[in-house]
Amino acid sequence: NAGVTQTPKFQVLKTGQSMTLQCAQDMNHEYMSWYRQDPGMGLRLIHYSVGAGITDQGEVPNGYNVSRSTTEDFPLRLLSAAPSQTSVYFCASRTAGGGSFYEQYFGPGTRLTVT
Amino acid sequence: RKEVEQDPGPFNVPEGATVAFNCTYSNSASQSFFWYRQDCRKEPKLLMSVYSSGNEDGRFTAQLNRASQYISLLIRDSKLSDSATYLCVVRMDSSYKLIFGSGTRLLVRP
Secondary structure, eight states, X not given: OOOEEEEXXXXXXXXXOOEEEEEEESSOOSEEEEEEEETTTEEEEEEEEEXXXXXXXXXXXXXXXXXXXXXXXXXXXXXXXXXXXXXXXEEEEEOSOOGGGXXXXXXXXXXXXXX | OOSEEEOOXXXXXXXXXXXXXXXXXXXXXXXXXXXXXXXXXXXXXXXXXXXXXXXXXXXXXXXXXXXXXXXXXXXXXOOGGGOEEEEEEEEETTOOOEEEOOOEEEEEEO
16 A cells, blocks of 8 residues: 655745645545645645545635545645745545544645745 | 644653653544654654543553643653654544644654
8 A cells, every 4th residue: 555645745836836736545535635734833724525526625725726536636736826835735534434543644745835 | 822732842851751742722622632743854643542531552641631621642761763743633523624733842862
């Protein structure tokens, strides 16, 4: 199992450019989510999905779009990059179960710089 | 007020020391609690869940105090490899979302 994979690992964008961060998981998890991590701010939820075809906004959704056409893939689109979107982005997945199944598995992260 | 608050540290301790971190949460409806570990420039990984009666996993002990709305993590006999950032995580009932604290940094020196 590869777990949760993310591409690219690093990206530099100019203000106004758009791009898609890729995320895939091979654990057949229902739940997937995107976080951004900034110094002193912790992990903040951008968007999440509870299954194919179902997405919802998290804490900081502005400037980002998501879609979930398959269980495995959950891409994050930056519509028009801004310097405030410079951050480390983590994709995560977990099963729908409770108890210890709330363990989230994270991808290795994408380090994005917007100039 | 942040939903989950942690002392950012760093806590700088010698090998073999015992160190404890606290984390407070603001929503009394919170139902599930976890500690995640994050190494420098890596993704977070689950360290342990926190149960109402408290629980141990080797050198790590987690406690929950619902009345005062805080959880704690105790690390005994610290190792150099324990150096990392420890994230407190809370889930409210009937919610998918996990709320992450901003982390407490631990440095264990030789």
